[in-house]
Amino acid sequence: MSPEHSRARTRTVINAMSIDVEDWFQVSALAPYVARDHWDSMPFRAEANVELLLELLAAHDTQATFFTLGWIAERHPGIVRRIVAAGHELASHGYGHQRATELSPDAFRDDVSRSRALLEDISGKAVIGYRAPSFSIGRDNLWALDTLAEAGYRYSSSIYPVAHDHYGMPEASRFAFLTGRGLLEIPATSLRLGGRNFPASGGGYFRLLPYRISRWGIERVNRVDKEAAVFYCHPWEFDPLQPRLPGVDLKTRFRHYVNLDRNRDKLERLLQDFNWSTLAQVFGTRIGGQA
Numbered sequence: 001m002s003p004e005h006s007r008a009r010t011r012t013v014i015n016a017m018s019i020d021v022e023d024w025f026q027v028s029a030l031a032p033y034v035a036r037d038h039w040d041s042m043p044f045r046a047e048a049n050v051e052l053l054l055e056l057l058a059a060h061d062t063q064a065t066f067f068t069l070g071w072i073a074e075r076h077p078g079i080v081r082r083i084v085a086a087g088h089e090l091a092s093h094g095y096g097h098q099r100a101t102e103l104s105p106d107a108f109r110d111d112v113s114r115s116r117a118l119l120e121d122i123s124g125k126a127v128i129g130y131r132a133p134s135f136s137i138g139r140d141n142l143w144a145l146d147t148l149a150e151a152g153y154r155y156s157s158s159i160y161p162v163a164h165d166h167y168g169m170p171e172a173s174r175f176a177f178l179t180g181r182g183l184l185e186i187p188a189t190s191l192r193l194g195g196r197n198f199p200a201s202g203g204g205y206f207r208l209l210p211y212r213i214s215r216w217g218i219e220r221v222n223r224v225d226k227e228a229a230v231f232y233c234h235p236w237e238f239d240p241l242q243p244r245l246p247g248v249d250l251k252t253r254f255r256h257y258v259n260l261d262r263n264r265d266k267l268e269r270l271l272q273d274f275n276w277s278t279l280a281q282v283f284g285t286r287i288g289g290q291a
Contacts, residue, residue, distance in 0.1 A: 046076070155280075159172050160188045
């Protein structure tokens, strides 16, 4: 089969496009360099960057799920209203971008309930989806999935079935599965190669690696696994003019700043090469406890 024929076949699959709405200074890797109580004094760039993504999605007639921080929604409600007005799905990224692994069960419940209430109050829409900051639900805090169901969420996209220095649960299912409380967990997409799972969902890997690798990975999931891929990115990843923090270690600087100037063109190619929609649309028949 020719590459062109293969690509035409994968375009019949509808994949899930998602955007984690957080600003550049809220990234977990920069937490050692930006104190949480300094956030309000940092240059706010998320609004312009979300607008850029909304324009790109509109140009390609694509709907996406925007996992949005309650902290941002509370201070800049216009972002939430703009997302909803453009026809996208609004979902929760928690309130203050604290990893679920850093929160007690009570604190986690308060965080996810607060963010959902804020988003629903501002948008006037039901919020059924949640993504933990840094995919921070895994083997040591699976109780968080029950808490999400109790808080009124119907699906989560919070487990990454890979080995990573900041997160990961490689033994988890690579594809959507129902939890005990009927919550649908939709893991970030991975590739199974040589007995290991490798990231294939976007984020830093999409920014750092050649586009053809990301395209190949999504095509493989569509064609070989016959599953929809779940892609994610952040508004700050399309902002090459964002401030550069002094004193950042080399590893973090590489992860955060490399290829910011190339990411917009890569996303446009991705939107052209595949069909995309929201997580609620792609997984809708399984959300809410359906098999």
